Amino acid sequence: MPLGALRPTPLVEQATERLREQITNGEWTVGTKLPGENSLAQILGVGRSTVREALRTLAGAGLVQARQGAGVFVIAAEPQEDWPTRLRRAAVTDVYEVRVLIEVEAARMAAQRRTDDDLVALDEALAGRRGAAQAGNAEFVDADIALHAAVVSAAHNPVLTGLFAEFVPVLRQGLIDLVELLDLRSEDPNHGDDAHALLVAAIARADAETAGRTLREELKQTLERLRAI
Template identity: 50%
Template sequence: MTAALSRNLLADQAADQLRRRLAAGEWEVGAKLPGETTLAAELGIGRSTVREALRMLAGQGMLRARQGAGVFVERTEPETDGWEAVLQREAIAAVVEVRAAIEIEAARLAAQRATDADVAAMRRALDLRAAAAAASDRAFVEADAAVHRSIVAAAHNPVLSELFETFVPRVADAMVEMIGLLGLRDRDTEPNSDEHAALVDAIAAGDIELAARISRAHLEAMAADLA
């Protein structure tokens, strides 16, 4: 616990230093920040702590990570909790509402219809999600989506599967935005892992009501975070 608190404190301090450097104009909007190794050496901290600090600033709207390209400056002052942030939260909340409409029923049907092969596929997806814990936000979201895809597939409803696949790109973008907005991985690189495992266990056990209840609670908590 002490080590974790120390690391979090260092990340906060690093974020403050980077925030001051951004405000001073060291990097202009659109500029690419130095890599994690360089920043770690400059700040005298580890790369994982630098990564946490960068995520904090991304959550404030100051930075944005681009897959395979690096971290870029979005603004030199923290984003105020104004209309832009409100509209972003509302857009993500709308996606979560549609997820609930699809995924709660998918969990219920999967608990009724899942085969041994379906359950095996769900557990493989859980393992891949865990393996993506240290990956980028986008890669982690894609691994998370694969778990939900395996559950929808286990519902054995082709229309539901088609609807989910059409919706997945929108979900992925919203979840990446939500991670940055709320800093969901600042302290936990594998959020909600227990809930996902419990959902798969309920489906494997054929417990229809429990599966639906876990799915509903997960999505309601997500909606509450955005309120």
């Protein structure tokens, strides 16, 4: 695909996409040195600053690399997926396996680090989950996730909190599908209440071992159900 002058706006996005196409379509193969900034600016009909920003974006995607005194070279034919994109594309069972690893340790940490405010938040989240028992499946799943988020928050590790937040969109849809496909709430609208109450109680009394074990058992039961779908 030959390069050509771009439309007026948005220039950086257009320049990035046009250069990306040259790479992903095989016009510029791995190892190829790209034309200089001046040449690219002239071909695309933009300023050097626009070309520079486009190249920076491509470098961030893992497609090109600037080498001091040598120029910019193609180092990959496909862009690297960012973490949220990779999660969206992943199998929900794979995501859930990692969730088990993260949340079990978070529950143990929460039992050791929780504050009075955390205990209030956990009690409120448990009450919210119970209150959602008479609501639809999506609302119930949202309330369930809110309780798990409160547990992770009580661990007081911002990396864990941020990582759990990244998992939520994939987990939410997977859990809704699970509840609906297996009709888990037909006989017990507040499915899993006992385990969640035990979890909150264990955290409240600073029992890290029981908190971790309780959550592991609860999550693993759900994981097995997801695998069986």
